[in-house]
Amino acid sequence: MEAIILQVLNGLDKGSAYALIALGLTLIFGTLGVVNFAHGALFMIGAFCAVTLSRILTLSRTVVDETQTDFLGNPLEVQVPYVYDWFGQATGDAIIDWAVPLSILFAIPVMMLIGVIMERGLIKHFYNRPHADQILVTFGLAIVLQEIIKFYYGANPIPTPAPDAFRGSLDFGAMMGLDPNVVIYPYWRIIYFAFAAVIIGAVFAFLQFTTFGMVVRAGMADRETVQLLGINIDRRFTIMFGLAAAVAGLAGVMYTPINSPNYHMGMDFLVLSFVVVVVGGMGSLPGAVLAGFLLGILESFASMREVLEILPGINQIIIYLVAIIILLTRPRGLMGRKGVMED
Amino acid sequence: MSKTDLTRRGLLKTSAIAGAGVALPTIFTASSAAAFTNEPTGDTVTLGFNVPQSGPYADEGADELRAYELAVEHLNGGGDGGMMNTFSSKVLEGAGILGKKVEYVTGDTQTKADAARASAKSMIEKDGAVMITGGSSSGVAVAVQALCQEAGVIFMAGLTHSNDTTGKDRKANGFRHFFNSYMSGAALAPVLANAYGTDRKAYHLTADYNWGYTTEEAVRASTEAMGWETVAAVKTPLTQTDFSSYIAPVLQSGADTLILNHYGGNMVNSLTNAVQFGLRDKQVNGKDFQIVVPLYSRLMAKGAGANVKGIFGSTNWHWSLQDEGSKAFVKSFGTKYGFPPSQAAHTCYVQAMLYADAVQRAGSFAPCAVAEALEGFEFDGMGNGKTLYRADDHQCFKDVLVVKGKENPESEFDLLEIVEVTPVDQVTYAPDHPQMGGAEASLGECNDGA
Numbered sequence A: 001m002e003a004i005i006l007q008v009l010n011g012l013d014k015g016s017a018y019a020l021i022a023l024g025l026t027l028i029f030g031t032l033g034v035v036n037f038a039h040g041a042l043f044m045i046g047a048f049c050a051v052t053l054s055r056i057l058t059l060s061r062t063v064v065d066e067t068q069t070d071f072l073g074n075p076l077e078v079q080v081p082y083v084y085d086w087f088g089q090a091t092g093d094a095i096i097d098w099a100v101p102l103s104i105l106f107a108i109p110v111m112m113l114i115g116v117i118m119e120r121g122l123i124k125h126f127y128n129r130p131h132a133d134q135i136l137v138t139f140g141l142a143i144v145l146q147e148i149i150k151f152y153y154g155a156n157p158i159p160t161p162a163p164d165a166f167r168g169s170l171d172f173g174a175m176m177g178l179d180p181n182v183v184i185y186p187y188w189r190i191i192y193f194a195f196a197a198v199i200i201g202a203v204f205a206f207l208q209f210t211t212f213g214m215v216v217r218a219g220m221a222d223r224e225t226v227q228l229l230g231i232n233i234d235r236r237f238t239i240m241f242g243l244a245a246a247v248a249g250l251a252g253v254m255y256t257p258i259n260s261p262n263y264h265m266g267m268d269f270l271v272l273s274f275v276v277v278v279v280g281g282m283g284s285l286p287g288a289v290l291a292g293f294l295l296g297i298l299e300s301f302a303s304m305r306e307v308l309e310i311l312p313g314i315n316q317i318i319i320y321l322v323a324i325i326i327l328l329t330r331p332r333g334l335m336g337r338k339g340v341m342e343d
Numbered sequence B: 001m002s003k004t005d006l007t008r009r010g011l012l013k014t015s016a017i018a019g020a021g022v023a024l025p026t027i028f029t030a031s032s033a034a035a036f037t038n039e040p041t042g043d044t045v046t047l048g049f050n051v052p053q054s055g056p057y058a059d060e061g062a063d064e065l066r067a068y069e070l071a072v073e074h075l076n077g078g079g080d081g082g083m084m085n086t087f088s089s090k091v092l093e094g095a096g097i098l099g100k101k102v103e104y105v106t107g108d109t110q111t112k113a114d115a116a117r118a119s120a121k122s123m124i125e126k127d128g129a130v131m132i133t134g135g136s137s138s139g140v141a142v143a144v145q146a147l148c149q150e151a152g153v154i155f156m157a158g159l160t161h162s163n164d165t166t167g168k169d170r171k172a173n174g175f176r177h178f179f180n181s182y183m184s185g186a187a188l189a190p191v192l193a194n195a196y197g198t199d200r201k202a203y204h205l206t207a208d209y210n211w212g213y214t215t216e217e218a219v220r221a222s223t224e225a226m227g228w229e230t231v232a233a234v235k236t237p238l239t240q241t242d243f244s245s246y247i248a249p250v251l252q253s254g255a256d257t258l259i260l261n262h263y264g265g266n267m268v269n270s271l272t273n274a275v276q277f278g279l280r281d282k283q284v285n286g287k288d289f290q291i292v293v294p295l296y297s298r299l300m301a302k303g304a305g306a307n308v309k310g311i312f313g314s315t316n317w318h319w320s321l322q323d324e325g326s327k328a329f330v331k332s333f334g335t336k337y338g339f340p341p342s343q344a345a346h347t348c349y350v351q352a353m354l355y356a357d358a359v360q361r362a363g364s365f366a367p368c369a370v371a372e373a374l375e376g377f378e379f380d381g382m383g384n385g386k387t388l389y390r391a392d393d394h395q396c397f398k399d400v401l402v403v404k405g406k407e408n409p410e411s412e413f414d415l416l417e418i419v420e421v422t423p424v425d426q427v428t429y430a431p432d433h434p435q436m437g438g439a440e441a442s443l444g445e446c447n448d449g450a
Helices: A002-032 A039-057 A082-087 A089-097 A099-121 A131-153 A187-209 A211-221 A223-228 A233-255 A265-280 A285-302 A305-310 A314-329 B008-028 B058-075 B113-125 B138-151 B181-196 B210-225 B244-253 B264-276 B298-308 B324-337 B343-362 B367-374
Strands: A060-069 A075-081 A169-171 A184-186 B044-051 B101-108 B131-134 B154-157 B174-176 B201-207 B229-236 B257-261 B290-295 B312-315 B377-379 B387-389 B400-405 B416-422
Touching: A002 A039, A002 A187, A002 A211, A002 A233, A002 A265, A002 A285, A002 B244, A039 A089, A039 A099, A039 A131, A039 A233, A039 A265, A060 A082, A075 A082, A082 A089, A089 A099, A099 A233, A131 A265, A169 A187, A184 A187, A184 B244, A187 A211, A187 A233, A187 A285, A211 A223, A211 A233, A223 A233, A233 A265, A265 A285, A265 A314, A285 A305, A285 A314, A285 B244, A305 A314, A305 B229, B044 B058, B044 B113, B044 B343, B058 B101, B058 B131, B058 B298, B058 B324, B058 B343, B101 B113, B113 B131, B113 B138, B131 B343, B138 B154, B138 B174, B138 B210, B154 B343, B154 B367, B181 B210, B181 B290, B181 B312, B181 B400, B181 B416, B201 B210, B201 B244, B210 B229, B210 B257, B210 B290, B229 B244, B244 B264, B257 B264, B264 B290, B264 B298, B298 B400, B298 B416, B312 B416, B324 B343, B343 B367, B343 B377
Parallel strands: B044 B101, B044 B131, B131 B154, B154 B174, B201 B229, B201 B257, B257 B290, B290 B312
Antiparallel strands: A060 A075, A169 A184, B312 B400, B377 B387, B400 B416
């Protein structure tokens, strides 16, 4: 029982990341008809927004401390962050400690800008090209973005911890009357799940309840008719690309305390997210979210020791196995619409 | 219009002189002509540095390359000489190797066995490298070592920790200075028993590839011999990034110690996840829960940040060592690059020096002569105390460092503290040890190539 609760919890936070990335992918595919293989790179750049802000917050002046020596025996050069000078050490430490949550504010405009530049500069030239061309160019772009990040930040993971207030874990078991220490879950992962739920809800609400969203949905259903009505759907789609980039970026920012970011973290998620999109149904936003959580939970269960003892290696193939079964029984995915990618 | 007076006698004379001229170099060098692959004939010798320049271990590869460049500088008489000044063998004089200026070419292993073999092959066939060295993975080391054996060049392994490199996959042309999984287990177990007691229940998470298996086997054998019980051992995919589903069940298993047989990005992520789950704040079986990382690297510890504090592991070398060799190397490297060297840099520098020294002592670049000079070679002054290059398996035997993540680091490099220097006797094993491939493991015949 405890093991099942634990793996459901695990699946929820893993599924949150899949769902957020798949949501952005589906938004782009649904609106622009572009298969964006650079979406994982946007997730990674989001994570590096957090790294960048934490580096900005720790920008320092150098003070030579004659009383201490460095590894070569020279007087030690101590780095004093400018935020200490401006706000005092206690407040400065608190600001640095909260770098990841603060990065949300930093990442939204940066990611939207990157999204808009990507769409206007490159992607729009591929709207009417075959999907294979779109995949090749966006995959190439992903590699370029990845190498740029590696050039500036190196290949090693960079620790970007959560604020002290959110370290440690919640004892679910004790709360539910089970043995203590058995069903525990880190605070930050609970926050990640809640954050993902809020973002997903906000995107759905935006599309469902605003005029802008209504036009976008109309454009997704029938682009030509909307254009014939004199609406500049292209501009709205550009904004949607920016929005999708921001969603991927925020997923990346909030993921940094879970795993130290590195330059290829986007690729690690990209393939799985595509499977999520396909299983959910190409172009279906609720399908992407549902499949994200479903596959996240399944992957968690497949990693249980008891399961691995019976089916060794199942943890590495479960997602693909389920994807095959779902696509064989429901070729359009769980919630796919008729006519999408079927021309 | 020109006229040529070509006579039969003149043609014969000219041909004879030209023939003698062409034959002259081979006549004088007949004893060693084309005796082995890539025999250096000019006034330079080319070494091949095969390191990960792209992929997840690129930073470690960059540090290896820095060390090699420093070694080449020292061998050619530049810089302050580094560990050449403290090395017990005194045949290197900063005049290249056997009077030939040392040059080098580099290859990118990408930490992939096939890419590493391709780059090594290219350096041997196209660039004329007489020795290949470097790397940051056991899979790569085993693959490149086999290639060098076939090609007839010496392979001086870089960072490779799997038992197999000098165990079941040992080769006559391959040599390893770095320590191995068995040594980590043998060094760690007594320290762990001392710190955490002999009544512990361990849960292993093991990277699902060659190095993970040998490390798990070695640590299990050593800790079980101390009285620990292994509750479970779970293999994790090498591509795994989020280890939560593997870590969450650990507390339920009744284990009070988690052993992470992970390296690189796997180690950074699994350790970070384990600390996030608050495992270290828990009490199980009336004891504080503990985590152990058998193989530490400073570059990786940096990725895990504060999560390494207080966690035991082992390492081949650390820049804070105070012997003369280590101090000379840290000074030399730190002055040139502005930060202390990693253990990967250290082992690569030492391997380059040991190769040069062996050639100098052998008086030849011929791989079998060099191998003979390295076999059974005892030396000191290279940062690990007295060291033996054992003839039976081409493994270096030296003291092993048991380290712990530092509680209060004074700088970004000051992440690990040395807890114990385990004497070499405690980590020495028989060449036919079961973990090393048993009695069947053999070096085979040395290959000089062409």
